[in-house]
Amino acid sequence: MEQDKDINQFDIPLAKRTYLYKSNSIFFKKLLILSPFLFILFSIIALRMIRNIELAPLDNRNFQAERNQDHRILGHLPYNEIPKKKLVLIEPNIEVHIDMRDSLLKMREEAIKDGIYLVFLSGFRSINLQNDIFYSLKSIRNQEASERARVSAPPGYSEHSTGFAIDIGDGTQRETDFEVEFENTDAFRWLIKNAAKYHFKLSFNKNNKYIDYEPWHWRYEGSIEALKIFETSNREL
Numbered sequence: 001m002e003q004d005k006d007i008n009q010f011d012i013p014l015a016k017r018t019y020l021y022k023s024n025s026i027f028f029k030k031l032l033i034l035s036p037f038l039f040i041l042f043s044i045i046a047l048r049m050i051r052n053i054e055l056a057p058l059d060n061r062n063f064q065a066e067r068n069q070d071h072r073i074l075g076h077l078p079y080n081e082i083p084k085k086k087l088v089l090i091e092p093n094i095e096v097h098i099d100m101r102d103s104l105l106k107m108r109e110e111a112i113k114d115g116i117y118l119v120f121l122s123g124f125r126s127i128n129l130q131n132d133i134f135y136s137l138k139s140i141r142n143q144e145a146s147e148r149a150r151v152s153a154p155p156g157y158s159e160h161s162t163g164f165a166i167d168i169g170d171g172t173q174r175e176t177d178f179e180v181e182f183e184n185t186d187a188f189r190w191l192i193k194n195a196a197k198y199h200f201k202l203s204f205n206k207n208n209k210y211i212d213y214e215p216w217h218w219r220y221e222g223s224i225e226a227l228k229i230f231e232t233s234n235r236e237l
Helices: 001-006 014-068 098-113 127-140 180-184 187-199 226-231 231-235
Strands: 087-091 094-097 118-122 165-170 201-204 215-218
Touching: 087 098, 094 098, 098 118, 098 127, 098 187, 098 201, 098 215, 098 226, 118 226, 165 187, 187 201, 226 231
Parallel strands: none
Antiparallel strands: 087 094, 118 165, 165 215, 201 215
């Protein structure tokens, strides 16, 4: 008997066994009732964590793609051809957008007062004309399209089609027409100093990563329409 008592003294009394059993039973019943809700909650949290991990880089890539999706061809941005009704003739064979006519002519008049003679070489060019220029010269010069595109835009990708671009030369140094050497003329130096007063801007400077330097090529940005057209180009600067 004494031995049995010694052995059983480590046993849990019956009352305590009953109490623990009931407690566990209630706990498990509650757990069973709540388990569907807990499962849904943890599932939502897990899905959100997975979604953030997997989609965040994708969202960033999409954002970058949108920024880089400017539809360039050989480095040139696309431009629509201006309607004929918005063009005006400023001298034989040279048409420009009506919005820039007054500023352009005023700039030439003011330059003359300073002894500078600006010559207008080319204004509006239709997409058809740009097609002839690009492909004929590419063939004559035996150049690949990528080479020719450094100095001439493909059709549909020229600022001249907007009517807001103008090629300018120096009346006293015509040998520099359409040449980088134009930057050494008095006309170019005057333009660098004064063109912004008339809302003209050099389109392709020496830092342009797509198109060769063209000191003779200027564009007008003195109207809302012009600013909208050149917004993408200006955003990259």
